[in-house]
Amino acid sequence: MTYYIGTSGWSYNHWIKRFYPEKLDKNEWLSFYSRYFNTVEINMSFYRFPSPAMLRVWYKKTPKDFKFTLKANRL
Secondary structure (H helix, E strand, O other), rough: OOOEEEEEEEHHHHEEEEOEOOOOOHHHEEEEOOOOEEEEEEEHOOOOOOOOHHHHHHOOOOOOOOEEEEOOOOO
């Protein structure tokens, strides 16, 4: 059985020095995050769905078995 552990999002400035190294470029945050967690919830999908181009970038920055979950939109 595989367990997936992650957080709701990864782009938080207050994580600098607490989780992300101080000098790590923001464009590398997802790659760094995916070394420690194997899933993440995408918050923005609640308000607007990520573009296909954005999804491809995220996919390329994470391991093949990494899982993205999307928060459902309000009806």
